[in-house]
Amino acid sequence: MARNADAKKEQGFDFFDFLYRYGTIVTIVVLIILFWLANPVFLQLGNIVNILRSISIVTIIAIGITISLSVNGFDLSVGSTASLTNAVVISMFVWYGQSTPIAIVVALAAALIVGLLNAFLIVKVRIPDMLLTLAMMFIIQGVALTYTRGATISENMIMPDGSYAEGKIAGAFEKLGQVPWIILIMIAVVVFVHILLNYTKHGRYMYVIGGNVEAARLSGIPVNKYKVAAYLLSAAFAGLGGIILASRLMTAEINAGGSYLMDAVAAVFIGLSVLGAGKPNALGTFFGAVLIGILANGLVMMSVPYYAMDIVKGTVLALALALTYYKMK
Amino acid sequence: MKATLLEMKNISIEFPGVKALDGVDFKTLTGRTHALIGANGAGKSTLMKVLSGAYNHFTGRIYYDGEEINIKEPRDAQVHGIQIVYQEVDTALISYLTVGENIMLNELVSHMGNKQFVNYKQIHKSATEILASLNMDVSSKQLVSELTLAEKQMVLIARATTSDCKFLILDEPTAPLSHTETEKLFEVVARLKANNVGIIFISHRLPELFEICDDITVMRNGRFIIEEKISETSVNRVVEHMIGEKLKNQFPDMEKEIGDLLFEAQDIADGDKITGVDLQVRAGEIIGLAGLVGAGKTEICKALFGATKDATGTIKLHGKKVKVMSPQQAVKNGLALVPEERRKEGVLILENVATNLTSSHLDNFLKVFSFLDFRKERKVANEMVASIGVKTPSIDTKVQNLSGGNQQKVAIGKWLLADADIYIFDEPTKGIDVGSKKDVFELIAALAKRGKGIIYASSELAEIMGITDKVYIIYDGEVTKEVPTKETTEEELLYFSTGGR
Numbered sequence: 001m002a003r004n005a006d007a008k009k010e011q012g013f014d015f016f017d018f019l020y021r022y023g024t025i026v027t028i029v030v031l032i033i034l035f036w037l038a039n040p041v042f043l044q045l046g047n048i049v050n051i052l053r054s055i056s057i058v059t060i061i062a063i064g065i066t067i068s069l070s071v072n073g074f075d076l077s078v079g080s081t082a083s084l085t086n087a088v089v090i091s092m093f094v095w096y097g098q099s100t101p102i103a104i105v106v107a108l109a110a111a112l113i114v115g116l117l118n119a120f121l122i123v124k125v126r127i128p129d130m131l132l133t134l135a136m137m138f139i140i141q142g143v144a145l146t147y148t149r150g151a152t153i154s155e156n157m158i159m160p161d162g163s164y165a166e167g168k169i170a171g172a173f174e175k176l177g178q179v180p181w182i183i184l185i186m187i188a189v190v191v192f193v194h195i196l197l198n199y200t201k202h203g204r205y206m207y208v209i210g211g212n213v214e215a216a217r218l219s220g221i222p223v224n225k226y227k228v229a230a231y232l233l234s235a236a237f238a239g240l241g242g243i244i245l246a247s248r249l250m251t252a253e254i255n256a257g258g259s260y261l262m263d264a265v266a267a268v269f270i271g272l273s274v275l276g277a278g279k280p281n282a283l284g285t286f287f288g289a290v291l292i293g294i295l296a297n298g299l300v301m302m303s304v305p306y307y308a309m310d311i312v313k314g315t316v317l318a319l320a321l322a323l324t325y326y327k328m329k
Numbered sequence: 330m331k332a333t334l335l336e337m338k339n340i341s342i343e344f345p346g347v348k349a350l351d352g353v354d355f356k357t358l359t360g361r362t363h364a365l366i367g368a369n370g371a372g373k374s375t376l377m378k379v380l381s382g383a384y385n386h387f388t389g390r391i392y393y394d395g396e397e398i399n400i401k402e403p404r405d406a407q408v409h410g411i412q413i414v415y416q417e418v419d420t421a422l423i424s425y426l427t428v429g430e431n432i433m434l435n436e437l438v439s440h441m442g443n444k445q446f447v448n449y450k451q452i453h454k455s456a457t458e459i460l461a462s463l464n465m466d467v468s469s470k471q472l473v474s475e476l477t478l479a480e481k482q483m484v485l486i487a488r489a490t491t492s493d494c495k496f497l498i499l500d501e502p503t504a505p506l507s508h509t510e511t512e513k514l515f516e517v518v519a520r521l522k523a524n525n526v527g528i529i530f531i532s533h534r535l536p537e538l539f540e541i542c543d544d545i546t547v548m549r550n551g552r553f554i555i556e557e558k559i560s561e562t563s564v565n566r567v568v569e570h571m572i573g574e575k576l577k578n579q580f581p582d583m584e585k586e587i588g589d590l591l592f593e594a595q596d597i598a599d600g601d602k603i604t605g606v607d608l609q610v611r612a613g614e615i616i617g618l619a620g621l622v623g624a625g626k627t628e629i630c631k632a633l634f635g636a637t638k639d640a641t642g643t644i645k646l647h648g649k650k651v652k653v654m655s656p657q658q659a660v661k662n663g664l665a666l667v668p669e670e671r672r673k674e675g676v677l678i679l680e681n682v683a684t685n686l687t688s689s690h691l692d693n694f695l696k697v698f699s700f701l702d703f704r705k706e707r708k709v710a711n712e713m714v715a716s717i718g719v720k721t722p723s724i725d726t727k728v729q730n731l732s733g734g735n736q737q738k739v740a741i742g743k744w745l746l747a748d749a750d751i752y753i754f755d756e757p758t759k760g761i762d763v764g765s766k767k768d769v770f771e772l773i774a775a776l777a778k779r780g781k782g783i784i785y786a787s788s789e790l791a792e793i794m795g796i797t798d799k800v801y802i803i804y805d806g807e808v809t810k811e812v813p814t815k816e817t818t819e820e821e822l823l824y825f826s827t828g829g830r
């Protein structure tokens with residue numbers, strides 16, 4: 001019957017409800033204590049900054065996925081989009097000798113074109129989001145590869161005509177990928193999207209659409225407009241992630257963004273239940289990324305071999321999902 | 330034939346924090362039709378789920394023919410010939426398989442033994458026999474996805490009777506059915522009864538219970554209230570037991586002024602179901618769209634609201650032509666639609682009450698830069714919950730945890746806050762209990778008193794008679810008659826609704 005859930009409050013402490021709300025945060029705290037006991041270096045400022053830096057690109061890309069998920073869409077093309085903007089921004093410097101603002105604007109424009117294509121094919125042509133963005137993932141990956149002719153772009157690279165590339169990557173651009181800027185950008189993105197989703201009408205509409213698209217439509221909410229906006233934002237954040245990745249690497253390596261997709265998806269899903277939100281949310285995504293980052297960092301410190309790392313990561317994701325869905329049943 | 334007795338004794342079940350059933354007794358015999366009735370949340374569906382093995386954490390005993398039996402999973406119930414047909418027929422059918430395969434599903438699953446290949450000839454032969462025995466006019470080779478709702482229900486009943494069915498539970502089978510379809514269902518029920526099957530019939534429609542049932546058990550708030558013979562009770566008595574207090578007049582007092590022409594629709598069509606519909610609504614007037622299920626009422630409501638893609642026709646508000654090509658434009662022009670499919674289209678079941686109430690007009694709850702004004706939202710939501718009497722622990726409760734009637738109040742409250750001029754209600758009392766119905770009627774009457782125009786679509790002709798000022802009778806997507814409510818009778822409405830001219 002209905003009514004079950006509200007009565008919970010009266011029952012006092014509910015273990016699973018507690019786990020559902022605070023499971024992710026408790027896990028983070030427990031991990032921190034464990035790693036700290038194993039190696040006190042873990043809690044030194046240098047290492048904390050290190051962890052935050054390591055998760056910033058994943059977080060920014062994951063925030064994009066969070067937005068698409070908030071309208072009950074799914075964007076698998078974010079990894080490829082990051083690769084694309086990585087290639088575009090570096091090529092702007094190295095091949096065309098452009099300034100930082102122009103390089104960034106062009107790269108973001110490229111990401112937005114991907115977002116527009118996604119939005120058009122999902123909203124107008126009505127291809128299911130998961131399938132379409134999967135296809136788009138391959139297409140954009142290919143476009144990025146073709147654009148770089150399958151090679152790494154870097155300063156002083158040898159061009160097809162045998163000469164050396166003369167463009168330099170601006171010093172200001174390099175700063176983006178360094179502490180503290182990279183961390184500040186991540187925090188700004190998380191805060192911005194958290195406010196957007198929770199404190200503005202636009203965010204509320206997105207959650208309403210994600211909750212029940214037909215009810216949203218019959219409430220007079222411009223459903224398609226918000227869906228388009230969600231895919232554009234998703235692509236834009238993926239693009240931003242790619243640009244910062246470029247600044248970290250200072251090169252455009254083949255498919256450099258692709259590996260971020262799965263970590264980002266994991267962060268979003270781990271974050272679903274944070275603080276009992278039960279829906280995609282920016283803070284949760286951040287905590288999800290923190291959890292993954294701490295695991296990676298701590299396990300390296302404890303000399304767990306890199307090839308075993310994915311076992312732990314996957315297990316944590318499965319546990320987080322178990323918490324979310326066991327409660328929902 | 331010897332009648333078998335099925336008895337449930339002292340059944341209790343708890344869900345986290347809620348005692349859904351509290352020491353309920355229930356007994357019935359094969360070869361009889363037993364009505365189980367109660368307001369929403371009374372626990373009748375839960376009781377039947379216990380009987381059919383959907384829950385295993387209840388307390389109490391179940392006796393079959395005097396012997397205690399253990400029902401912990403659906404299989405246990407089926408072994409004893411207890412079958413259930415749920416209201417949501419689609420959840421139990423596999424739509425891309427044929428009727429025959431669906432009917433014989435249990436055979437396919439449980440009685441294949443070591444056989445690895447399916448004998449489709451045999452499947453369709455058996456299925457056809459069952460269909461014929463129940464006098465159902467469906468081909469065994471048709472795909473289930475092509476069937477109407479009523480036919481799907483028949484397929485489920487047919488499936489239930491493949492094995493040795495002793496007791497068949499029908500959970501609100503008639504709710505989505507038209508009159509003819511209901512008649513058909515009753516025929517099937519009669520046939521099954523003649524074959525010594527005991528039918529347990531859950532329904533909100535009292536008249537039909539009195540038409541086909543032998544016994545009636547009334548439940549209220551998870552408790553057993555009374556069991557009587559239908560022949561020895563009356564509708565009013567049953568309703569009294571259901572709501573626990575004497576039934577007053579359901580319909581509110583209708584003294585109100587009808588003003589100028591507010592809304593006019595001309596030649597509305599959707600290129601599919603409806604053609605050439607003309608409607609006029611005055612300020613303070615409640616017009617009824619009467620018709621059977623499937624007559625096109627929902628389609629008209631949606632077309633008026635711009636929710637149909639290819640709708641054509643002219644809509645005038647306050648004498649001025651307006652464009653209503655999308656729900657968005659409709660809302661902007663002061664239209665509101667409370668749709669029929671509450672959970673699918675009306676409310677956001679995973680969101681809380683406050684979010685639901687404000688979702689259609691968030692613009693009223695904004696500060697600068699589209700930031701939400703949470704304090705105002707909470708204040709207004711609290712006021713609305715109080716003023717329309719939504720029974721909810723708080724405005725932070727998720728709507729999925731409210732009863733159907735309270736969900737409907739939320740769906741209506743959402744539009745009360747939006748302050749529209751024209752309110753379209755599509756079957757607003759569907760699946761809600763008597764008490765909530767009365768509240769809904771009062772809400773609608775209050776709107777009319779405030780000078781709003783109301784379009785009230787319903788297949789419950791008694792409601793149309795009780796609440797409207799003017800009736801448009803819809804048959805097969807067209808308005809076949811327009812008549813002031815005072816000058817007509819329920820019988821006349823039914824006559825025209827069934828295609829009489």
